[in-house]
Amino acid sequence: MPRLAFDIGFCAQLGKLQGTVRQGVFDAWEKFERLTLDQLFKDPGLKLETLQQARDRHIRTIRIDKGTRGVVLAPSSGDTFVLLRVMPHDKAIDWAVKQKASINTVTRSVELRDIAMLDELTPAYERIAADTTPDQRLFGKISDGDMAALGVDATTLRQARVLTSVEQLEVFAPYFPPDQREVLEYLAADFTVDQIWREVVAVNLAAAENDTDPVDTTDYATAINRTSTRIAVISDGDELRDILSKPFDAWRVFLHPSQHKVAYRASYSGPAQVSGGPGTGKTVVAMHRVRHLLKFLRDGERILLTTYTNALVAALRSGLAALVDDEELRERVDITTVDALASRVVSTSRRPLRGGEEEPRWQQAAQATGFTGTTQFLAQEYKHVVLAQNLRTQEEYEAADRPGRGRALPASARPLVWRTIQTFVDQLAADGLRTYLGTCSEAADLLGEKGPRYRHIVVDEAQDLHPVQWRLLRAASADRPDDLFIAGDPHQRIYDSKVSLKALGIKVAGRSTKMRKNYRSTHEILSWSTGLLVGRPFEQLEDDSRNETLLGYRSSLHGNGPQLHAAASAAGELDALVDRVRAWMENGVAPDEIGVTTRFNKDVEKAIAKLVAAGIPARKLRADSAEGTDAVRVGTMHSFKGLEFRCVAVTGVNEDALPFSKAVTPVEVDRLQHEADLMSERCLLFVACTRARDGLFVSWAGEPSRFVLEATRAE
Structure with a gap:
């Protein structure tokens, strides 16, 4: 019985499709569920068409709605078709005629490559490579046998052999078959053949680990079933409707x-x-x-x-x-x-300390014992030594090592520090209060x-x-x-x-x-x-x-890089934010697929007010709900941790905010803690920026954060 499966590339573009197009996809899937193969080819609404000048006769198109076509893999064996992409009519035809499907003889899975673009690129890079010896090229030390064992076929091998740098590989990468591209990226990052076999190739063989028969490179029906990492076969209409209505959750399929x-x-x-x-x-x-x-x-x-x-x-x-x-x-x-x-x-009925309440409590404890150091030192000593090492007595504290602390504490000073910490804890208990870590x-x-x-x-x-x-x-x-x-x-x-x-x-x-x-x-x-x-x-x-280490950390997705914006004033930065969010929405991004994040709560409120005043629905990110209404979600960088959005605007990235001086321990208080705090601030910006999938906008008014300047220089 015919069926329409879905390629991961189609799922990746789901969020960009209009509702009528998604309905057209569902209608097409239903036809595959109820019609015979003969009826599918004759159906006047589906228009399952062959393509003139196609590089692969297995690539066809179907009608999704007026002006929109789906590109499908329509193999001659079996009855499972695969929806690869959905595009406006002319773009779909242009993309489809350039694609070529194949079956990898090592991983036994279906592959897709832009053969037309690869054929166009290769001669130019062959001429560039002619000025180098084979050993000087990017994969000069990797034998043809090792390449073949890792699933790199003859076509990709020819193209890989002309590359002389990682930068050239990045030019070719979007057009290579995904599994072969991954192998080449690992090789370029200096991983060994054995490591790549274990981490990339072997895991792709799970579906065929008991199959020792020679690979039939014409048997697409079997190969499609083995390509579960990129092709999803969905047999339930409710499941498909759920995926189409929540495109950002399509990861559940793969x-x-x-x-x-x-x-x-x-x-x-x-x-x-x-x-x-x-x-x-x-x-x-x-x-x-x-x-x-x-x-x-x-x-x-x-x-x-x-x-x-x-x-x-x-x-x-x-x-x-x-x-x-x-x-x-x-x-x-x-x-x-x-x-x-x-x-x-x-x-317990004891109330946890709220923000801003802890420091005065440390001050009270220090006054009670006569401790003359900083409250910051006391709080960090309690957190990073006493609680971290589960120290329960003064004797244990006096004998303890203090790894990670950048300020020496002589034995003679420890009894007073311990008494001050104990006073802090006792006073909290007496007043019906507690700390979260306590x-x-x-x-x-x-x-x-x-x-x-x-x-x-x-x-x-x-x-x-x-x-x-x-x-x-x-x-x-x-x-x-x-x-x-x-x-x-x-x-x-x-x-x-x-x-x-x-x-x-x-x-x-x-x-x-x-x-x-x-x-x-x-x-x-x-x-x-x-x-x-x-x-x-x-x-x-x-x-x-x-x-x-971040060695080997990479993405298989390609698209736009971050847009950096330097504003003359805070008001100008908010204007730029409105323009950027509106442009995303005009390009089909739903409001709840957009996140706006900044360092401070006060700036969260300003961003929401500005967006709402401009007619853009926006609300503060709520801790009690991951499902947003149809509104842009705005929150601090800390609150965005672990979340993801199709597009993210990271605002207020100036030198006063990142690093934020109050979040960084002064060197004179603790050198190692100072370095750790700076790293935490750097990681905070890293986390905020990596919440974005397709679009990243980074802005500031005044002097940009030193972190932005360093990242830009590192590109």
Whole structure:
């Protein structure tokens, strides 16, 4: 029976399609569901047409609505057609005649390349390469045999052999078949053939791991079924309507083999970790892991899905609802922040300190004990030494090492510091107050006495959790297989809570996976954003003696790079913001697919007022809801953590805001903390910029942030 499947390239453009076009796609899918092959070819409304001058006879077009056509792979074998793209009539024809489909003899999957553009580019670059020896070219040290073993076919090999630089590879990359392009990008980043086989090729072979028969390069029916990472076969009309109505959630259809391998591994012998840069799918993998674990829960067992902020909790709740249809199963998952878990465990009436209340309390404690140092030093000593190391007595504190602290503290000074910290804690308790981290410490103690609450714990945005929060999570689940599943990225650490899981007894060695492929942002946006961080050391989550790196971090998406705008005044910057948002909307971007972020709350309110006054619906990002009304969402950079939008405007990126002086410890107070705070500010901008998928707008009034200047120079 005929059916219409969907290529990931079509899903990527879904958000840009008008409602009538989406309905036309659904109508076309329905025809494939109810008509025979003969009827499809004769249907006057579908107009399944062959193309004059097509480079591949398997590429045809169908009518979607008036003036719009879909490009389909219509193989001569089998009855599954694949919708590749939807475009205005003339553009669809122009694109379709340039494409060529093939079946990779190594990965056994369907591939698509712009053969016309590759044939046009190759002769010019062959002439350039003629002035070099083969060894001087980009892949001169890689043998033809190794290339073939990695799935690089003869056509791509010819084109790859003429390249002399990474910059030339970037010219060709958008037109290569995706899997072969990925192999070449790994090779260009100096990964070994063995590494690429394990990380790229082997994971793509999962669907065919038991198939040892020679590959039939004409059998598209079999190959389409093996290409589940890029081709989705949808048999339910309600599911398709849901995808078409929520185009930004189309990721649910696809899971890269490397992601699937991690998320659906039958069992881990202990804690497991997945790390990777923004957009590599860590959160998606975490939610799929929850889905997998739900299948094996016994009566009375529960799962905790936890993260750092309430906004992320809302996003996780929405994502899991889209992924797990069974409401009864979802009810067995508690989705909450670690701080909220602690409050639930302790069940105390003491109120947590609000913003601005902590410093006066430290001042009171210092006055009571005669401590003459800064309150900033005291607060950091309490957080990074006492709580981080779980020190309970003065003797333990006096004997403790203070790793990460940049100011020496002689033994003679420690008793007074301890008394001051203890006075702070006692006064809070007497006044019915508490700190969030102090509550986590109490909760960890209680669970240590009463026993764990959860069979499994899945942690998202793990890099910002404090050691005391990790002790709570460790106590909340028994130490056994599949106890903790951890997703995080040190490059997105925007708070100053460094942690070594190894030092806390959470050992992920042998159960740790790094993801390097970005599925969210365009290559151009990603390249500029990574310029903010490249070359700076980041401690790995599992072991703070080892550094994380962005080596090999890349995107397969191509599009526009960031637009940088220098305004003469704050008012002019707001005017530019309105112009940019309006232009995005005029190009078909829905308001709730647009995010506007800035460093301070006061600027959030100004941006909302300006947008609304200009007739653009806008509202403040709410922590209790990931699903927006049809309005531009505006929030601080901290609140945007973990979220994503089709287009993002990052405003107020001036030297006074990033780095923000009040967020950076003075060098004279603590040199190492000063450096860590600067890195957190840099990461904050990196996180804000990498929320964008298709469009990024970065603006400032006055002097630009030094971070912007450095990123621009690094391109």
